[in-house]
Amino acid sequence: MAWLRRNGIRIYGALAIAYMLIPIVVIAVFSFNDPTGKFNFTWNGFTLEHWENAFSLPALNEAFVTSLVLAALATVVATIFGTLIALALVRYEFRGRGPANILIVLPLATPEVVVGAALLSMFVYFEVARGFSTLLLAHIMFSISFVVIVVRSRLIGFDRSIEEAARDLGAGSFETFRLVTLPLIMPGVLGGALLAFALSLDDFVISNFNSGREETFPLFIFGASQRGIPVEVNVIATMLFVVTVIAMIFVVRQQRRAEALASASVPAGESAPGPGPGALSAGSA
Amino acid sequence: MTRSRRTPYFLLGPGLLWLLVFFAIPMAFMAYISLNSGSLSEGFEFNWEWQNFSDALTDYGTQFGRTFIYAGVATVLALLIAYPLAYAIAFKGGRWKTALLFVVVAPFFTTYLIRTLAWQTILADEGPFVAFLQGVGLVGQDSEVLDTPGSVILGLTYNFLPFMILPIYASLEAIDGRLVEAAKDLYASSKTAFLRVTLPLSMPGVIAGTLLTFIPAAGDYINADFLGGAGQQMIGNVIQNLYIEQRLYPAAAALSFVLMAVVLVFVLAYIRFAGSEALMGEEEERA
Numbered sequence: 001m002a003w004l005r006r007n008g009i010r011i012y013g014a015l016a017i018a019y020m021l022i023p024i025v026v027i028a029v030f031s032f033n034d035p036t037g038k039f040n041f042t043w044n045g046f047t048l049e050h051w052e053n054a055f056s057l058p059a060l061n062e063a064f065v066t067s068l069v070l071a072a073l074a075t076v077v078a079t080i081f082g083t084l085i086a087l088a089l090v091r092y093e094f095r096g097r098g099p100a101n102i103l104i105v106l107p108l109a110t111p112e113v114v115v116g117a118a119l120l121s122m123f124v125y126f127e128v129a130r131g132f133s134t135l136l137l138a139h140i141m142f143s144i145s146f147v148v149i150v151v152r153s154r155l156i157g158f159d160r161s162i163e164e165a166a167r168d169l170g171a172g173s174f175e176t177f178r179l180v181t182l183p184l185i186m187p188g189v190l191g192g193a194l195l196a197f198a199l200s201l202d203d204f205v206i207s208n209f210n211s212g213r214e215e216t217f218p219l220f221i222f223g224a225s226q227r228g229i230p231v232e233v234n235v236i237a238t239m240l241f242v243v244t245v246i247a248m249i250f251v252v253r254q255q256r257r258a259e260a261l262a263s264a265s266v267p268a269g270e271s272a273p274g275p276g277p278g279a280l281s282a283g284s285a
Numbered sequence: 286m287t288r289s290r291r292t293p294y295f296l297l298g299p300g301l302l303w304l305l306v307f308f309a310i311p312m313a314f315m316a317y318i319s320l321n322s323g324s325l326s327e328g329f330e331f332n333w334e335w336q337n338f339s340d341a342l343t344d345y346g347t348q349f350g351r352t353f354i355y356a357g358v359a360t361v362l363a364l365l366i367a368y369p370l371a372y373a374i375a376f377k378g379g380r381w382k383t384a385l386l387f388v389v390v391a392p393f394f395t396t397y398l399i400r401t402l403a404w405q406t407i408l409a410d411e412g413p414f415v416a417f418l419q420g421v422g423l424v425g426q427d428s429e430v431l432d433t434p435g436s437v438i439l440g441l442t443y444n445f446l447p448f449m450i451l452p453i454y455a456s457l458e459a460i461d462g463r464l465v466e467a468a469k470d471l472y473a474s475s476k477t478a479f480l481r482v483t484l485p486l487s488m489p490g491v492i493a494g495t496l497l498t499f500i501p502a503a504g505d506y507i508n509a510d511f512l513g514g515a516g517q518q519m520i521g522n523v524i525q526n527l528y529i530e531q532r533l534y535p536a537a538a539a540l541s542f543v544l545m546a547v548v549l550v551f552v553l554a555y556i557r558f559a560g561s562e563a564l565m566g567e568e569e570e571r572a
Contacts, residue, residue, distance in 0.1 A: 009369055009372060009373045009377060010373055010377055012369045012370070012373065013370045013373030013374065013377075016366050016369070016370040017385070017388055019366070020388065020389065020391065020392055020443075020446065020447075021391065022407065023392070023400045023403035023404055023407065023443070024391060024392065024394075024395055024400070024403075026403040026406055026407055027395060027399055027400065027403050030403075030406065040406075041405070041406050041409050041412070042409075042411055042412070080299075081299050081300030081303060084297070084300060085296065085297055085301065087296050088292075088293040088294075088296035088297045089297075091293075092292065092293035094294065094297075100297060103304050103305065103308075103309065104301075104304065106308070106309075107304065107308050108500075109496070109500060109548070109549070109552040110500075110545060110548070111501065111503055111504020111505075111521070111544060111545065111548055112501065113504040113505075113506065113521045113541070113544070114315075114504060114541045114542075114545045115308065115311075117315060117524055117528055117537060117538065117541045118308075118311035118312045118314065118315040118541070119308075119311045120528060121311060121315040121534065122310060124318075124534060125314050125317075138307065140307075141303060141304060141307040141308055144300050144303060144304060145304075148300075198393065198394075201396075202393075202396055202397050204397060204507065205504075205521075209528065209529065217396065218396060218397065218398050225402060225511065229402060233399065237395050237396055240394070241391075241394045241395050244394035245387075248387065248390075248394075
């Protein structure tokens with residue numbers, strides 16, 4: 001009984017984690033299924049066929065490529081815009097901070113279905129044809145706020161004295177930014193970009209409203225859900241999962257390295273782990 | 286430092302302009318359209334048609350009620366699952382902390398629609414879960430789990446759970462362990478120390494998590510579509526159907542506004558409680 005009281009929280013945690021992982025296991029397992037009908041709902045037998053022919057459905061491939069291109073473009077633009085906003089918010093005092101904050105937070109506080117419907121309202125009013133370009137506009141829009149939040153949290157913990165050191169050593173404003181600031185906030189920028197990419201790749205609701213005839217990966221799945229999802233969808237989803245896990249591990253590593261680099265700047269007397277003052281040499285070029 | 290006072294506006298410019306043109310202005314257009322009368326075939330006309338709003342509430346009151354019940358129950362369930370889990374990771378995770386956090390966000394690494402479809406597979410009538418429930422006698426031999434309020438709520442809870450766990454974890458992780466020790470030194474029991482120290486300090490995370498779960502759950506229509514039947518339609522399904530299938534734009538716009546208004550009330554209450562930058566992280570309070 002005492003054991004249960006001590007470990008109850010661990011058991012509860014383990015159960016909760018099992019709940020979170022079950023659907024992912026189901027997706028992966030059913031990518032090896034050999035279904036009899038067109039519905040991949042019941043286990044029928046093991047086959048590698050769908051892994052070998054993962055990219056054999058032209059419509060699915062096309063939708064998947066559209067999603068990747070869309071996510072890549074949206075990520076680049078949203079990451080630049082979001083990083084600039086974060087820099088302004090953390091580093092400058094300016095009039096209009098309140099309204100700016102509201103404009104950034106409001107898209108996060110609005111249900112996606114409302115955002116999608118509003119955008120469609122405007123496109124309908126101006127008779128803008130829906131397609132890839134409207135999808136891109138929308139994806140950039142909903143990614144910006146997320147990038148701002150991620151980069152902003154990174155900037156808040158930033159030790160400005162490193163930049164001053166770079167200037168003392170003769171670096172100009174732009175040099176300082178490029179050689180000192182940017183490398184140090186890079187993990188935040190990278191994290192924001194990864195989040196934007198994932199959100200764009202996964203977006204269904206806003207795309208559903210503004211896609212016209214263009215089909216993204218989630219839109220393809222939605223269309224196919226009525227007539228039976230091909231097993232190849234499970235294969236691609238499993239591949240995506242594995243790639244994302246690897247990307248996440250990479251970003252976490254980067255973040256750790258940057259933290260070690262940043263902690264090298266604590267004042268003498270406090271012992272800091274990681275590389276010594278030599279870490280700064282990159283900024284003194 | 287000799288920086289131009291205009292610099293912040295150059296930095297903010299492109300991004301905020303984008304949000305203005307593709308978020309704020311569309312909202313205004315939706316407001317405008319919600320007060321139009323007419324239909325797609327006859328053409329729309331703006332004449333302060335407030336009736337769209339009253340019609341929206343009378344015609345779809347059931348779906349509204351259902352939406353807030355489902356989203357509310359899902360949020361409470363997510364909180365009940367997330368808090369102990371976040372607590373376990375933050376205080377008992379040890380060197381496995383990062384790995385466990387990874388597992389917690391793992392659902393985000395698969396496509397939203399596919400993980401909802403996975404629940405369709407799990408809960409299907411011929412699936413193992415229903416067989417198990419029938420085996421232990423929890424449900425009758427021919428009753429089903431799919432297409433019930435329970436399956437929709439389960440899907441909503443699952444899909445937005447990481448939004449609940451992460452903020453709670455962040456606020457628990459930030460708690461100074463010495464405060465809990467001090468409470469115990471002053472003869473507080475574990476339970477009292479938790480209720481009087483840990484829980485109040487983690488409230489910002491609980492509130493952020495609650496909002497981040499409730500907002501998307503209230504607007505969702507995928508879970509009701511995949512895991513529910515005709516009797517589980519939520520307001521998102523109605524808006525999607527009116528906008529995309531039937532193209533009754535004024536009615537759909539009015540419905541969207543009512544949904545947004547209700548959600549906004551929650552958010553404003555939260556902002557009053559926690560400050561305007563609270564949704565964007567707690568770093569400033571901590572620093």
